[in-house]
Amino acid sequence: MTSTSVNHSTPITHPDRLAGRTAVVTGSTSGIGAAIARTLAGEGAHVVVSGRDAARGKGVVEEIRGAGGRADFVEADLAGSYEQLRAFTAQATSALGGRVDILVNNAGLYPATATEDLSDADLDAMLAVNLRAPHVLVGAMAPAMVERGSGVIINIGSWMAQVGSPFAAMYTATKAADEQLTRSWAAEYGPRGVRVNAVAPGVTLTPGNEAHRAQLDAMTAATPAGVVMRPDDIAQAVLYLASDAATMVHGITLYVDGGISGTRLN
8 A cells, every 4th residue: 555644734836716715724733624724825815723722723824824825823622612612703703804704614523432431521522512613603603704695614524424333423423413514504504695515534644643544544445545535635625615616516515535435345
C-alpha cells in the first residue's frame, strides 16, 4: 500500500472562488477542521478558526496569514451552555465584520466505546457537541443569512452513519441525525436563499489518530480507493459545496469516503 501522510501545510493559491465571503469553521484547530479553514481561506474567504485550544488555533491562523489569507481565532467550547454558544456566534460574527456567509459545523466528539462503557459525562458531551451545538449555531446564524437572501451551511457527518457498527453506537446515531438535520434545514432555509448540505468523511488520517495508522490502513485496504482519506480530501469537498459551483445542490450528504460505505470488494 502506498503510504499516505497527514498534510499539515496546504498551499494557499488564491483562485478567489470565495473572495469577499466570510466563514466560521467549528473545531478547526487541527485535523479536518484546520484543513477546511486553510482551504476556504486559500480561496479568498475571511475565516474564523475556532476550538478550545487557543495555542493550536492561533497557530492555524498564523499559518493562514503567513500564506496571505485572512483568519482570526475565536475560542469556543461547544459543550458549554446555550449562552456560551450564542456568545460565540456574536464574537465570531464580530470578528468577521458583522457577517457570516458560510458556517461549517465540523466539531465532533467520537468516544469509540461499547454502549455499556460510555460514561454519562461522555454521552452528554457528545450530544452537546455533535447535535446541540450545530442546532443552536444554525438557529443563531441562519436568520441573518435569510435576511440577506444568501448563505451556506455545511455539516460534517461520517460514513459510519450508513452502516451498523459493533462500537460507537451513539456516535453513529448522532451522525445519522446530522444528515437528517441537513435535509430538514435544506427544506427550511433553501427557499429563502440558504443552501444546506453535508460532507461525510471516510476513514481519515489526522494528527489525532496517527498512532492507529496500521488499523486505519487495514480498514481501507479493501475499498476502491485503497488508502485512508486525508483532511485535504474532505476540505476540497467542503470548498465545492461552499462555492457557486454548487448553486443547485441542496440537502445532500456528499460521501468522501473512498467507497467504504457503498462497496464491498471482499
